[in-house]
Amino acid sequence: MTVTDTKHAVTVRDLTRRFGSFTAVDRVSFDVSPGEIFGFLGPNGAGKSTTIRMLCGILAPTSGAGSVAGFDIMTQSEKIKAHIGYMSQKFSLYEDLTVEENIDFYSGIYRIPREKKKERKEWVIEMAGLASHRDARTAILSGGWKQRLALGCAILHEPPVIFLDEPTSGVDPMSRRKFWDLIYELTGKGVTVFVTTHYMDEAEYCDRIGLVYRGELIALGTPEELKNEHMKEDVLEVACDRPQDAMEAVEKVQGVKEAALFGRGLHVVADDAGKTVGALRSFLEMEGYLPTRVEGITPSLEDVFVSLIEARDRAQQPQKEVAG
Amino acid sequence: MKPMRIFAVARKEFLHIFRDPRSLAMAIAIPMLLLVLFGYALTLDVDDVPIAVWDRDATPASRDFISRFSASPYFTIVRHVDGYEKARHCIDSGEALAFLVIPEDFSETASTGQEIPVQFIVDGSDSNTATIAMGYADTVAATWSRRVMMELEQRLAGKSSSLPVDMRPRVWFNPDMESKNYIIPGLIAVIMMVIAALLTSLTVAREWERGTMEQLISTPVKGPELILGKFLPYFVIGMFDVFLAVLMGEYMFHVPLRGSAALLFFMAAIFLAGALSVGMLISIVTKSQLLASQLAMVVTFLPSFLLSGFMYAIANMPRPIQVMTHLVPARYFVALLKGIYLKGIGLEILFVEAGLLAVFGIVVVLLANVKFKKKLV
Ligand SMILES: Nc1ncnc2c1ncn2[C@@H]1O[C@H](COP(=O)(O)OP(=O)(O)O)[C@@H](O)[C@H]1O
Ligand SMILES: [Mg+2]
Numbered sequence: 001m002t003v004t005d006t007k008h009a010v011t012v013r014d015l016t017r018r019f020g021s022f023t024a025v026d027r028v029s030f031d032v033s034p035g036e037i038f039g040f041l042g043p044n045g046a047g048k049s050t051t052i053r054m055l056c057g058i059l060a061p062t063s064g065a066g067s068v069a070g071f072d073i074m075t076q077s078e079k080i081k082a083h084i085g086y087m088s089q090k091f092s093l094y095e096d097l098t099v100e101e102n103i104d105f106y107s108g109i110y111r112i113p114r115e116k117k118k119e120r121k122e123w124v125i126e127m128a129g130l131a132s133h134r135d136a137r138t139a140i141l142s143g144g145w146k147q148r149l150a151l152g153c154a155i156l157h158e159p160p161v162i163f164l165d166e167p168t169s170g171v172d173p174m175s176r177r178k179f180w181d182l183i184y185e186l187t188g189k190g191v192t193v194f195v196t197t198h199y200m201d202e203a204e205y206c207d208r209i210g211l212v213y214r215g216e217l218i219a220l221g222t223p224e225e226l227k228n229e230h231m232k233e234d235v236l237e238v239a240c241d242r243p244q245d246a247m248e249a250v251e252k253v254q255g256v257k258e259a260a261l262f263g264r265g266l267h268v269v270a271d272d273a274g275k276t277v278g279a280l281r282s283f284l285e286m287e288g289y290l291p292t293r294v295e296g297i298t299p300s301l302e303d304v305f306v307s308l309i310e311a312r313d314r315a316q317q318p319q320k321e322v323a324g
Numbered sequence: 325m326k327p328m329r330i331f332a333v334a335r336k337e338f339l340h341i342f343r344d345p346r347s348l349a350m351a352i353a354i355p356m357l358l359l360v361l362f363g364y365a366l367t368l369d370v371d372d373v374p375i376a377v378w379d380r381d382a383t384p385a386s387r388d389f390i391s392r393f394s395a396s397p398y399f400t401i402v403r404h405v406d407g408y409e410k411a412r413h414c415i416d417s418g419e420a421l422a423f424l425v426i427p428e429d430f431s432e433t434a435s436t437g438q439e440i441p442v443q444f445i446v447d448g449s450d451s452n453t454a455t456i457a458m459g460y461a462d463t464v465a466a467t468w469s470r471r472v473m474m475e476l477e478q479r480l481a482g483k484s485s486s487l488p489v490d491m492r493p494r495v496w497f498n499p500d501m502e503s504k505n506y507i508i509p510g511l512i513a514v515i516m517m518v519i520a521a522l523l524t525s526l527t528v529a530r531e532w533e534r535g536t537m538e539q540l541i542s543t544p545v546k547g548p549e550l551i552l553g554k555f556l557p558y559f560v561i562g563m564f565d566v567f568l569a570v571l572m573g574e575y576m577f578h579v580p581l582r583g584s585a586a587l588l589f590f591m592a593a594i595f596l597a598g599a600l601s602v603g604m605l606i607s608i609v610t611k612s613q614l615l616a617s618q619l620a621m622v623v624t625f626l627p628s629f630l631l632s633g634f635m636y637a638i639a640n641m642p643r644p645i646q647v648m649t650h651l652v653p654a655r656y657f658v659a660l661l662k663g664i665y666l667k668g669i670g671l672e673i674l675f676v677e678a679g680l681l682a683v684f685g686i687v688v689v690l691l692a693n694v695k696f697k698k699k700l701v
Contacts, residue, residue, distance in 0.1 A: 056542045059700045082544040092539035094336065096343045101336070108332020109543050
């Protein structure tokens with residue numbers, strides 16, 4: 001089966017990649033519309049980078065089908081490469097070259113026409129805020145600068161689809177904020193952005209999110225949809241003494257499904273917040289945990305993901321026991 | 325193949341080389357250092373062998389015989405001694421390398437035309453030098469004997485006579501029999517083979533190790549563009565090395581270049597293309613700098629040194645080894661360089677070697693291009 005879809009910027013059906021007997025990406029399917037910011041969210045080792053590499057044409061899929069920018073991922077990977085920008089997880093510019101030399105190199109590689117070359121270079125330098133460092137070796141730049149320069153080099157040729165693999169990992173919060181402003185600027189011009197992250201707060205900035213866990217796509221939708229549809233239970237926020245101990249204790253309370261540490265307190269998942277608040281508060285007071293706050297809240301994406309992942313693990317547990 | 329991309333890659337690669345003092349040293353200083361070291365170490369000529377002499381006869385005839393040694397360029401008489409103990413001391417201390425003993429009845433026996441047992445004792449701890457010194461001593465003694473014999477015959481027969489065979493050896497192509505004249509051209513070939521392969525062995529592997537390759541293979545750059553772009557700066561450096569080596573041969577080792585310099589550089593270009601591609605191929609296949617540099621060293625150094633005919637004549641090797649030497653590209657370049665340097669011959673004679681060198685280069689370049697994949701894993 002081949003999928004060449006021009007309505008979507010990225011289309012994937014049953015995309016699978018195995019390394020030996022290990023399945024890193026398992027039958028993943030989704031679509032990304034033009035101009036959308038699509039976030040691929042999941043813990044380390046979930047298969048985010050493996051997926052993005054297959055979409056960029058630098059890793060052969062084991063099976064499945066898909067298209068990127070209208071080209072088939074199985075047969076037209078070189079065509080895809082001319083129409084995308086890819087920023088790999090690891091900083092991958094030349095550290096012994098200066099800012100300008102790196103930009104010049106990629107302008108040559110992307111064959112930016114002479115008359116546009118200067119303009120694109122100035123655009124990257126300005127976008128990355130590197131005007132006073134154009135002759136500095138890339139090695140001495142801070143993380144935020146490096147990451148913006150890498151983005152600039154990857155989109156010198158103004159590709160319609162951009163793949164960013166954990167672009168903000170290891171970068172200070174200010175730079176992360178700035179980086180997201182750049183992403184919005186790009187999507188404002190109609191560019192499609194496919195971004196992986198393991199930061200929950202960044203997931204909220206995306207138009208749509210796919211949650212990957214152990215190679216499988218376990219949820220897909222806008223942040224709102226995920227919070228409303230995938231979270232059937234309610235979440236209670238608890239502030240109390242010794243939350244670590246309290247976390248284990250509260251699971252005995254009637255109506256509580258699970259509890260997790262969240263910030264300095266707890267998030268408690270319950271079937272019905274209204275019915276559980278009272279029981280929970282009196283239980284904590286009785287046991288001496290001195291609760292200062294117990295109330296129902298809108299679940300955050302993290303709550304949704306924790307709950308989805310735990311549901312997944314519970315579902316797989318019996319199978320494993322039978323198999324093992 | 326787009327020139328713009330090739331140029332971009334070549335320029336970047338040049339910057340890498342010039343920014344890194346180690347790679348510059350490796351590219352230029354090391355080959356020259358090797359040429360000097362090996363050039364002097366491997367020059368096999370033995371001249372001015374220091375000898376001690378014990379003249380037990382002390383007659384005009386014995387002095388005449390000894391004077392043949394001191395007049396020869398091969399020997400220098402460092403000491404006259406009387407007794408084996410003293411001679412032994414001279415040799416132990418390294419003052420003399422050999423010891424000549426003239427028997428007491430030297431002139432008496434000589435006048436009768438009988439064989440004279442002259443003793444020539446050589447320090448055999450360096451067997452190569454010992455063999456050569458013995459050969460020289462033989463020659464000096466034989467020349468002297470022949471003259472004495474002829475004089476004797478003339479006196480007896482009252483007329484001049486001549487020996488039935490008068491062999492007059494003449495060495496062509498290297499008339500002074502100076503080993504440096506054939507060592508240096510061969511050495512240039514061996515060093516260039518090793519250095520060229522080592523230089524390029526790091527270039528692709530480095531990008532895989534640093535992660536820059538992952539970015540590069542996500543762009544539309546084509547494998548051949550990348551390989552050619554990376555190849556160009558090293559080719560320029562390699563040709564510069566050959567140029568320096570030829571200059572050093574000329575002014576430092578005084579090796580005469582009899583043939584065409586243009587032909588020499590043309591052949592060097594073909595050879596370098598192959599040798600650089602060997603390194604590139606290794607780099608592409610291993611994806612590891614350490615492994616690639618070790619492999620490049622192993623596959624180039626020993627075969628070039630032992631099997632190229634640079635030190636050991638291929639004709640003297642066992643048959644199976646002779647066949648193997650055909651797989652050693654340095655073999656052809658050594659033959660070409662020796663031909664151009666010593667015999668001054670041109671392509672009309674060397675075309676087989678030149679052709680095989682070109683075939684080798686083309687095969688390796690194609691292999692490198694086939695093996696390079698724009699995919700991970
Ligand atoms: N080349 C490879 N060979 C073997 N296993 C791999 C390879 N690349 C990735 N993996 C494995 O696949 C899994 C997913 O990796 P990756 O896609 O990098 O995860 P993520 O980017 O989500 O952190 C990991 O368990 C990783 O060890
Ligand atoms: Mg990753």
